[in-house]
Amino acid sequence: MNEIVEGFSQAGSLIVTLNPDLLQIAALSLYVSLCATILAAAITIPLGGFIHFHEFRGKQALITLIQTLYSIPTVIVGLLVYFLLSRSGPLGFLGLLYSPEGMILGEAVLIFPIILGLVITALSGISRNIRDTIVSLGATEFQSILEIIREARFAIMGGVILGFGRAISEVGVAMMIGGNIRGETRVLTTAIMLGTGMGEFSLAFALGIILLAISMIVVILTKFISRRYEV
Amino acid sequence: MIGIEAVTKKFGDSEILKKIDLTIQKGEIFTLIGPSGSGKTTLLRLINLLDTPTTGKIVFDGTDITDDEKVRLSVRRRMGMVFQKPAMLNTTVAENVASGLKFRGVEKSPIESRVQSALDLVGLPDFSERKANTLSGGEMQRVSIARAMVTEPEVLLLDEPTANLDPVSSEIIENLILRINRELHTTVILSTHDMIQGQRLADRMGVIMDGRMAQVGTTNDIFYQPFGKDIARFVGIETNLKGVVKTNDRGHAEIETGGAIFEAITSMLPGQRVALYIRPEEVTLMLPESGSKKTSARNQLFGTITGIVPFGPFIRITVDCGSPLTALITRRSSDELGLTVGMTVIAGVKATAIHVLPDTS
Numbered sequence: 001m002n003e004i005v006e007g008f009s010q011a012g013s014l015i016v017t018l019n020p021d022l023l024q025i026a027a028l029s030l031y032v033s034l035c036a037t038i039l040a041a042a043i044t045i046p047l048g049g050f051i052h053f054h055e056f057r058g059k060q061a062l063i064t065l066i067q068t069l070y071s072i073p074t075v076i077v078g079l080l081v082y083f084l085l086s087r088s089g090p091l092g093f094l095g096l097l098y099s100p101e102g103m104i105l106g107e108a109v110l111i112f113p114i115i116l117g118l119v120i121t122a123l124s125g126i127s128r129n130i131r132d133t134i135v136s137l138g139a140t141e142f143q144s145i146l147e148i149i150r151e152a153r154f155a156i157m158g159g160v161i162l163g164f165g166r167a168i169s170e171v172g173v174a175m176m177i178g179g180n181i182r183g184e185t186r187v188l189t190t191a192i193m194l195g196t197g198m199g200e201f202s203l204a205f206a207l208g209i210i211l212l213a214i215s216m217i218v219v220i221l222t223k224f225i226s227r228r229y230e231v
Numbered sequence: 232m233i234g235i236e237a238v239t240k241k242f243g244d245s246e247i248l249k250k251i252d253l254t255i256q257k258g259e260i261f262t263l264i265g266p267s268g269s270g271k272t273t274l275l276r277l278i279n280l281l282d283t284p285t286t287g288k289i290v291f292d293g294t295d296i297t298d299d300e301k302v303r304l305s306v307r308r309r310m311g312m313v314f315q316k317p318a319m320l321n322t323t324v325a326e327n328v329a330s331g332l333k334f335r336g337v338e339k340s341p342i343e344s345r346v347q348s349a350l351d352l353v354g355l356p357d358f359s360e361r362k363a364n365t366l367s368g369g370e371m372q373r374v375s376i377a378r379a380m381v382t383e384p385e386v387l388l389l390d391e392p393t394a395n396l397d398p399v400s401s402e403i404i405e406n407l408i409l410r411i412n413r414e415l416h417t418t419v420i421l422s423t424h425d426m427i428q429g430q431r432l433a434d435r436m437g438v439i440m441d442g443r444m445a446q447v448g449t450t451n452d453i454f455y456q457p458f459g460k461d462i463a464r465f466v467g468i469e470t471n472l473k474g475v476v477k478t479n480d481r482g483h484a485e486i487e488t489g490g491a492i493f494e495a496i497t498s499m500l501p502g503q504r505v506a507l508y509i510r511p512e513e514v515t516l517m518l519p520e521s522g523s524k525k526t527s528a529r530n531q532l533f534g535t536i537t538g539i540v541p542f543g544p545f546i547r548i549t550v551d552c553g554s555p556l557t558a559l560i561t562r563r564s565s566d567e568l569g570l571t572v573g574m575t576v577i578a579g580v581k582a583t584a585i586h587v588l589p590d591t592s
Contacts, residue, residue: 129318136279137331138308138382141300147330151321 007205036107048119069113074172118159238287265439311379369400490553
């Protein structure tokens with residue numbers, strides 16, 4: 001128990017003293033997870049719309065597959081993306097292995113199914129009545145898809161926040177693609193792993209608390225922005 | 232304005248609409264009436280081009296509606312539709328009303344004033360910034376009407392617009408529909424299962440029964456001269472008697488039913504089997520002791536009261552005059568006459584109030 005209490009006080013002092021190592025690690029965590037979330041959302045929202053609004057063979061099977069991939073182990077995603085990015089892999093020429101950009105790609109792949117699945121669920125939650133009303137009001141097919149996505153925005157935002165949460169909190173992809181290189185690819189979760197391994201439990205707790213604090217700020221800001229700009 | 236030619240609509244194996252033919256004239260209020268599930272909503276959805284007919288075709292103002300989405304969109308944009316359950320976009324009232332204009336690419340500045348005048352029209356001028364989903368059912372339905380009318384449609388379609396509303400809200404909506412038709416000259420097609428509403432609003436009516444257009448005509452045609460038993464029952468004709476024409480003197484016939492003789496106006500010839508339809512509000516009741524008050528009602532039948540059932544401000548009284556007759560009278564009349572079950576009364580019916588059809592059963 002002592003470690004937890006100490007963790008809180010250490011977290012406090014690390015923040016108050018603006019420890020430069022910590023700031024760098026926290027900033028990288030935020031940068032990687034935010035970029036990964038934006039990248040994944042930018043693809044999954046239109047793709048989810050496309051899947052939802054089109055009838056095709058195997059649609060239900062595809063949705064089941066997407067939902068199954070919610071549970072894909074992070075280490076497996078890490079391994080897959082590692083092979084992709086490794087020197088002999090198909091994307092090896094990009095030289096992204098052990099770089100923050102490689103981590104962004106890995107995290108984006110990891111959270112892709114979650115956001116995609118939740119976008120589809122959010123769109124299915126919009127009633128037939130609303131869809132008919134929008135079409136009846138003279139919307140083109142494209143306008144009605146946009147309008148329905150707008151109607152589902154809060155549920156979609158929920159999926160995006162969940163994706164962000166998984167990206168910032170996972171350690172498998174960050175470790176395998178980033179490699180936990182100090183000053184370059186070390187993020188909060190890999191630093192926590194390292195601290196735990198070295199027996200510095202209160203430091204590990206302190207970093208965990210900071211991670212949650214960052215997450216809380218992101219969630220609050222998201223809510224604030226979505227209230228401000230969309231009625 | 233709109234021509235519906237031999238339109239059939241199937242969902243899976245069930246045929247919801249069966250060879251509907253109908254012409255809607257420019258500027259009229261046309262009411263579709265019929266029991267729930269008879270196909271009214273399906274027909275309105277076809278007219279609004281939300282669905283496509285299985286067979287048959289729809290012509291809008293001379294344009295043949297094809298499968299081409301471009302044609303369908305441009306025609307759909309000349310109509311507005313109000314659904315039974317108002318669906319509000321999760322935003323402000325003003326944004327809701329503006330949506331049809333936005334879809335049509337109208338610029339921002341005219342939108343604001345048009346939204347305001349649409350809200351003025353429905354009597355909700357101060358509702359712009361309210362959240363649409365917090366309104367009452369009646370207010371939502373008025374916003375739906377504003378949202379449909381803001382684009383100045385040539386045709387306004389309303390699917391049971393007052394079915395879920397209280398009487399006060401219903402009256403507001405009915406008056407609004409009349410104003411829209413009279414002042415803006417919008418053609419209105421409205422479905423309802425409420426005959427009184429149909430009668431109040433309609434220039435012409437179409438009765439849909441089990442997917443078929445059973446009768447089209449003026450409200451008088453349908454209320455007083457229904458084509459058959461099902462329509463008669465649906466439009467509130469309670470007395471339906473079978474009989475045989477005994478004599479016919481230039482259209483003024485005597486018809487014998489089970490135990491009584493009725494005088495009615497018909498061209499049916501003596502010997503023909505006929506059905507008589509009498510609206511309950513056309514039957515008057517008199518006490519025998521009131522003496523021989525002269526009346527113009529040709530039919531005066533002695534009978535015994537067999538049932539008294541309150542019906543809103545009215546009382547529905549069944550009288551056995553050899554044949555059963557139903558009268559709808561006010562509570563006050565019933566109280567003044569002191570009517571009770573078992574009493575003997577004289578039921579009066581004008582010859583012109585009896586609708587005579589050939590008996591097809």
